[in-house]
Amino acid sequence: MTAPRADGARRGVGELVREWRDRRRISQLDLSIAAEISTRHLSFVETGRSRPSREMVLRLGEYLEIPLRERNQLLLAAGYAPAYTESDLDAPGMAAVRQAVRQLLTGHEPYPAVVLDRRWNLVEGNSSVALFLEGVSPELTASPVNVLRLTLHPAGMAPQVLNLGEWRAHLLGRLRREAHATGDPFHTELLEELRGYPCAQEVPEVEVPGPGDILVPLRLRYGGQELAFFSTVATFGTPLDITLAELSIESFFPADPATAALLRARA
Incomplete structure (x- = not known):
């Protein structure tokens, strides 16, 4: 399976969500139940017909166990600011x-x-x-x-x-x-x-x-x-x-x- 590229800001959030869902081998139904959204809404997000809220992007990232760095990419792809900082260890x-x-x-x-x-x-x-x-x-x-x-x-x-x-x-x-x-x-x-x-x-x-x-x-x-x-x-x-x-x-x-x-x- 092709790895999701680290260029979320130039790709649709729906495409990235679908790639991560496929990578985790989770069906739309299972993810929609876990994230407490409708399967129809999730389908619209993945096909680009619906823009998810910031909270939904974070919730999907949590249930898909996406690393924090890549969750920021999801947020950028959806048009939101990153949520997670990257601090220098000497800070x-x-x-x-x-x-x-x-x-x-x-x-x-x-x-x-x-x-x-x-x-x-x-x-x-x-x-x-x-x-x-x-x-x-x-x-x-x-x-x-x-x-x-x-x-x-x-x-x-x-x-x-x-x-x-x-x-x-x-x-x-x-x-x-x-x-x-x-x-x-x-x-x-x-x-x-x-x-x-x-x-x-x-x-x-x-x-x-x-x-x-x-x-x-x-x-x-x-x-x-x-x-x-x-x-x-x-x-x-x-x-x-x-x-x-x-x-x-x-x-x-x-x-x-x-x-x-x-x-x-x-x-």
């Missing part, structure tokens, strides 16, 4: 957010943790992230650092990832789901780029657990030893700002006692 109003993020990063030591934006660019990381960067080409650590390129590129972490095929499948699966959810062409282009990187290991099409597996680990060669990690991803629960909505915090934990001991020793 005074984001001070509490910065403090919370840095508290999470520092509190997670001696284990690695990173803050990422929507396009997988590194916003911030704690000091333990340095163990992931040993031997990585300086070109891949130049700002902005895209952590997917950094991980899967042959000049990046890839030579040190012992289960590269498995971890690659995991990351590409996450990126593929994000491309579908956001409609951002950048995700689709990045996915194609990453698929072109060489990988000598078999890359599973579907993540199927083996005996005893409960998650996909990252197995890393480090100083002649093998480290094993699993990760969790956290987001802000009630974002009303685009920057905040697009931030995620990925925290890595040791997947075995040997990894935990080594990380504590490094600290």
Whole structure:
């Protein structure tokens, strides 16, 4: 399915609503019931015969789970001003957010943790992230650092990832789901780029657990030893700002006692 283009101001709001509804695989009837409008009115909006109110555009964006950035595009396409701000992370109003993020990063030591934006660019990381960067080409650590390129590129972490095929499948699966959810062409282009990187290991099409597996680990060669990690991803629960909505915090934990001991020793 074609991703909605990021040019809502030059396209009709009805076309954009229909694309997002198709992307979410929701019928007109189901969306009209959820948004508490008539199916006839929704049909008129999608065909351009009716101009939705600002409140209706926001309601449709909510029930279609459209990202805040793209909800602004819907509003512009309907002739309204954007509703959601996009603040700089260094802005005074984001001070509490910065403090919370840095508290999470520092509190997670001696284990690695990173803050990422929507396009997988590194916003911030704690000091333990340095163990992931040993031997990585300086070109891949130049700002902005895209952590997917950094991980899967042959000049990046890839030579040190012992289960590269498995971890690659995991990351590409996450990126593929994000491309579908956001409609951002950048995700689709990045996915194609990453698929072109060489990988000598078999890359599973579907993540199927083996005996005893409960998650996909990252197995890393480090100083002649093998480290094993699993990760969790956290987001802000009630974002009303685009920057905040697009931030995620990925925290890595040791997947075995040997990894935990080594990380504590490094600290």
